[in-house]
Amino acid sequence: MKTRIGTTGALVAAAWALPYGLGSYTIHVVDIALIYALLAIGMGLAMGISGQVNLAQVAFFGVGAYTVAILTTGYGHGFWTAALLAVLASVVTGLFVGVPALRMQSHYLGIVTLGLALGFINWITNAEVTGGADGISGVPGPTLPGIDLSSEYLYYYLEAVVFGLALVFGLFVVRTSLGRRLRAMRDDSLAAGAMGAEIPLLRMTAFLLASLYGGLAGVLYAGLIRYVAPETFSIGNMFILLAMVIIGGRRSLVGCVVGAVGLTLVREWLSDFSTYAQLGYGVVVVLMVVFAPTGLAGVPDRLRGVYERRRGRQSVRAELRPFTPYPPVERADGGGDVLLTVEGVTQQFRGLRALDEVSLTVDAGEIRGIVGPNGSGKTTLFNVISGFYRATAGTVRFAGADTTTARPYALSLAGVSRTFQNLRLFGQLTVRENVLVALDRSRTWTIWQYVLWQPGVWAHERRLRARADEVLERFGLSDFAGADPTSLPYGIQRRIEIARAMAAEPRLLLLDEPAAGLNGEEVRQLIGVVRSIRDSGTTVILIEHNMGLVMNLCEKVTVLSSGSVIAEGTPQEVVAAPEVIEAYLGESDLAEIGMDAPGTADRPGRPQEATS
Ligand code: ADP
Numbered sequence: 330m331k332t333r334i335g336t337t338g339a340l341v342a343a344a345w346a347l348p349y350g351l352g353s354y355t356i357h358v359v360d361i362a363l364i365y366a367l368l369a370i371g372m373g374l375a376m377g378i379s380g381q382v383n384l385a386q387v388a389f390f391g392v393g394a395y396t397v398a399i400l401t402t403g404y405g406h407g408f409w410t411a412a413l414l415a416v417l418a419s420v421v422t423g424l425f426v427g428v429p430a431l432r433m434q435s436h437y438l439g440i441v442t443l444g445l446a447l448g449f450i451n452w453i454t455n456a457e458v459t460g461g462a463d464g465i466s467g468v469p470g471p472t473l474p475g476i477d478l479s480s481e482y483l484y485y486y487l488e489a490v491v492f493g494l495a496l497v498f499g500l501f502v503v504r505t506s507l508g509r510r511l512r513a514m515r516d517d518s519l520a521a522g523a524m525g526a527e528i529p530l531l532r533m534t535a536f537l538l539a540s541l542y543g544g545l546a547g548v549l550y551a552g553l554i555r556y557v558a559p560e561t562f563s564i565g566n567m568f569i570l571l572a573m574v575i576i577g578g579r580r581s582l583v584g585c586v587v588g589a590v591g592l593t594l595v596r597e598w599l600s601d602f603s604t605y606a607q608l609g610y611g612v613v614v615v616l617m618v619v620f621a622p623t624g625l626a627g628v629p630d631r632l633r634g635v636y637e638r639r640r641g642r643q644s645v646r647a648e649l650r651p652f653t654p655y656p657p658v659e660r661a662d663g664g665g666d667v668l669l670t671v672e673g674v675t676q677q678f679r680g681l682r683a684l685d686e687v688s689l690t691v692d693a694g695e696i697r698g699i700v701g702p703n704g705s706g707k708t709t710l711f712n713v714i715s716g717f718y719r720a721t722a723g724t725v726r727f728a729g730a731d732t733t734t735a736r737p738y739a740l741s742l743a744g745v746s747r748t749f750q751n752l753r754l755f756g757q758l759t760v761r762e763n764v765l766v767a768l769d770r771s772r773t774w775t776i777w778q779y780v781l782w783q784p785g786v787w788a789h790e791r792r793l794r795a796r797a798d799e800v801l802e803r804f805g806l807s808d809f810a811g812a813d814p815t816s817l818p819y820g821i822q823r824r825i826e827i828a829r830a831m832a833a834e835p836r837l838l839l840l841d842e843p844a845a846g847l848n849g850e851e852v853r854q855l856i857g858v859v860r861s862i863r864d865s866g867t868t869v870i871l872i873e874h875n876m877g878l879v880m881n882l883c884e885k886v887t888v889l890s891s892g893s894v895i896a897e898g899t900p901q902e903v904v905a906a907p908e909v910i911e912a913y914l915g916e917s918d919l920a921e922i923g924m925d926a927p928g929t930a931d932r933p934g935r936p937q938e939a940t941s
């Protein structure tokens with residue numbers, strides 16, 4: 330903490346002293362560099378933090394700059410009024426450009442946003458109101474009482490203040506609830522949705538942030554240069570901006586700033602050789618993508634990793650500690666209320682009927698087993714219940730409400746939580762952050778607090794962190810709180826997924842093959858965990874191949890085969906049912922069904938190497 334205050338103080342002092350040593354041309358370059366740094370932060374927030382490929386940043390920049398130019402020269406507004414409206418116009422543009430992100434992602438989104446940027450460039454080059462190819466000159470600069478902002482030295486201080494606030498705000502977003510959700514969405518939008526994140530709103534928020542920074546940069550640019558023309562907002566500049574973000578490190582806002590300032594300086598320095606320079610940037614970007622995908626910002630971490638491996642030093646000894654059971658609750662009514670009803674659900678994938686009129690009811694307080702051969706539709710049933718798939722026919726009712734068409738985030742907020750057959754942890758988040766995403770039950774609209782009531786954001790954050798530590802402690806994961814989850818053994822990752830699902834304090838927990846890849850001891854621990862979860866009042870539905878586990882845990886088992894329910898009853902009943910024996914015959918050895926086999930059957934697609 331002390332060193333952080335020291336570093337910040339030193340940076341502020343350096344920023345304050347900077348203009349004293351610089352010539353008039355150099356300060357101009359620095360002013361430009363700060364504007365690009367703002368643009369790069371916006372890019373970083375959308376692309377690096379939120380995973381939304383945004384190639385329209387120059388358009389947000391342009392809307393900001395042109396709005397100021399048009400409103401001041403054409404409509405006689407003062408600079409500050411125009412600036413406010415310009416940022417608003419830019420944000421509105423950002424929301425418009427973000428709409429395609431609701432339907433498409435990755436390179437498709439890149440192409441669409443690039444297309445929209447091209448459309449904008451075409452428009453400013455040809456329209457009358459934008460002055461066509463000549464642009465608009467004579468933009469009045471900003472004025473402040475007692476400060477002559479026409480001096481580029483003093484303008485630097487205006488920029489530095491805006492930039493400093495914008496950077497701090499960006500870092501604040503990244504390190505708290507909103508940023509964590511954006512990063513979770515980037516890593517795995519399906520899992521983030523299942524943890525209560527409103528994905529469509531978050532995607533729009535990513536574009537809102539990008540355009541906010543783009544608009545601010547545009548306003549500062551118009552005030553500095555007092556002249557706007559299409560070439561500043563060209564596709565060529567869009568690629569330079571992309572290069573800044575990739576070279577600096579898109580996942581780190583500070584990296585984006587370093588990339589922007591560095592490349593602006595290099596570009597000035599090479600301005601006499603601009604054609605070769607463009608080629609050079611391209612080569613550097615390719616090399617970065619291949620050899621240092623996390624950019625300059627990721628280099629210290631990589632070096633540390635190499636150093637530690639050379640020294641042969643293992644990270645601190647960490648172990649999975651025993652699970653601390655939840656305090657059991659006495660059910661007043663002895664359970665028995667229906668919590669989930671699935672009625673005649675059919676799920677059709679083109680020619681394949683993955684579920685065929687499946688009906689089942691699960692009582693509150695039950696541990697229900699779902700078994701069946703591979704491909705019989707078990708995971709599909711979970712996907713329907715948790716809102717990932719919309720059933721082709723039939724209804725799902727949860728806790729008395731019709732949830733057939735509810736979105737995953739809504740079901741998560743209503744009390745359905747799940748794990749995934751093929752582990753879907755947020756790979757770039759720490760174990761603690763994975764749990765924090767699920768703990769965070771706030772709705773996306775509460776992000777107004779980021780602008781108007783930051784103490785509210787902090788208070789919420791502190792509460793979440795305290796509870797995250799409790800959850801980690803209970804699940805014996807405290808040693809791994811700061812670890813990268815995908816680097817951990819398979820058994821621990823399964824435990825983290827259950828901890829994350831339980832962090833949402835669900836009424837219904839869906840476990841999709843939780844014992845897959847676990848060893849005998851881990852399976853025994855899992856049985857204790859699931860029992861305790863149920864005794865604490867959470868209903869559990871469990872898909873499992875390990876019949877030993879099912880016999881041990883479940884009071885009632887539903888057997889699926891080729892998408893239909895073929896049997897239902899106690900484990901002993903269904904194992905003896907002729908339909909079940911027949912369904913399993915083609916698949917595996919009959920003896921395996923009744924056996925208390927630890928671990929899992931050897932099935933394709935199972936990452937065996939992680940079994941430990
Ligand atoms: P299980 O979990 O019982 O092994 P699944 O529910 O994963 O089986 O799959 C049931 C069937 O539905 C399989 O044949 C699978 O290939 C198919 N299926 C599942 N999801 C999809 C999808 N999104 N698109 C097309 N087919 C799917």
Ligand code: MG
Pocket residue numbers: 707708709750
């Ligand atoms: Mg499955």
